[in-house]
Amino acid sequence: MPKRFVVAAFDFSELPRYAVDFELAEALSVAAQQLHETSTSQHTLRTAVRLAVHLLPGAEHADISVLERETRRRTLAWTDELVRTAAALSPDGDQQGHWSDLWTTPVAAIEDSAAGDGGRGRSLSGLGLRSVLSMRLRADRRKLTVLTVYAREPGAFDESATRIGRLFTAHVSIALDSVTVREQLTEAMRTRDLIGQATGILMERLDIDAAEAFDSLVRASQQENVKLRDIARHIVAARDGQ
CATH class of the missing domain: 3.30.450.40 (GAF domain)
Structure with a gap:
């Protein structure tokens, strides 16, 4: 017989098992809520496998x-x-x-x-x-x-x-x-801030304007075959280490 138990938004052990379609819809709704409340892709994956054991007969x-x-x-x-x-x-x-x-x-x-x-x-x-x-x-x-x-x-x-x-x-x-998408946007914002910091450091260190400093980062990235954010991270880390 199908198992039935109470809906609980944050307790996997009490995730509602379906008996008829409306209960299945309710269980999937709770599962969707828990999945969308995860903060990282790895957290989403871990939540998904735990939910799967409760949802699938x-x-x-x-x-x-x-x-x-x-x-x-x-x-x-x-x-x-x-x-x-x-x-x-x-x-x-x-x-x-x-x-x-x-x-x-x-x-x-x-x-x-x-x-x-x-x-x-x-x-x-x-x-x-x-x-x-x-x-x-x-x-x-x-x-x-x-x-x-x-x-x-x-x-x-x-x-x-x-x-x-x-x-x-x-x-x-x-x-x-x-x-x-959220992780990518967060990383893009971090990268932008990091490149901005590195650009400011080069402007001050080399007495050049923002465009010249950014071009210097791009040239270094191309010459070293290293991602722009990694070049910027190295410059910022070197400044912070002084």
């Missing part, structure tokens, strides 16, 4: 990983050390099987990792993780970001789990985009 563990073509999977966030170990032990056969499916389809599942299926999931079975459901969060030509949930029982994820998972990953993707 049958889910016991979760991780978010990045798949890059021609390379192994890299785990970004996880609910516990078991799934972190699973990611580290996944052989190439798993990468070319279950994980490679995600380049062509938004969802990939393993019904029972102990069943073999051409070598897929053997390392998962050895850790007692029998069911796997992976869903894309972000995708481009070279890289995929994937949310994966696991269960100890075979066949744990049905169509309902997949449907809820797709709805949840849409919320996670939006939250990640939002926090990434």
Whole structure:
């Protein structure tokens, strides 16, 4: 039977599980609120894996990983050390099987990792993780970001789990985009301030105007093949160290 419990905005253990669609909508609304209150992309990822275990029927563990073509999977966030170990032990056969499916389809599942299926999931079975459901969060030509949930029982994820998972990953993707933009704007402001400080230091040190000082930073960046903000940071740090 579906589990039901009270909505609590900041307590994962009391996140409402759905019984009918309006309860699912309520649970997703609470999840979206918690995701959008995160302050960094890493915080968003950690929140997402914890929420996934509470929202998706049958889910016991979760991780978010990045798949890059021609390379192994890299785990970004996880609910516990078991799934972190699973990611580290996944052989190439798993990468070319279950994980490679995600380049062509938004969802990939393993019904029972102990069943073999051409070598897929053997390392998962050895850790007692029998069911796997992976869903894309972000995708481009070279890289995929994937949310994966696991269960100890075979066949744990049905169509309902997949449907809820797709709805949840849409919320996670939006939250990640939002926090990434905020981080980029914050970094841009910091970079602007840093370059402004470096420009002022050069103006005073070399008795030149702002345009000449900025041009000097640009030339140094090009000559040293170093980012402009790193050149500026070095100048400011050298001044502060005096």
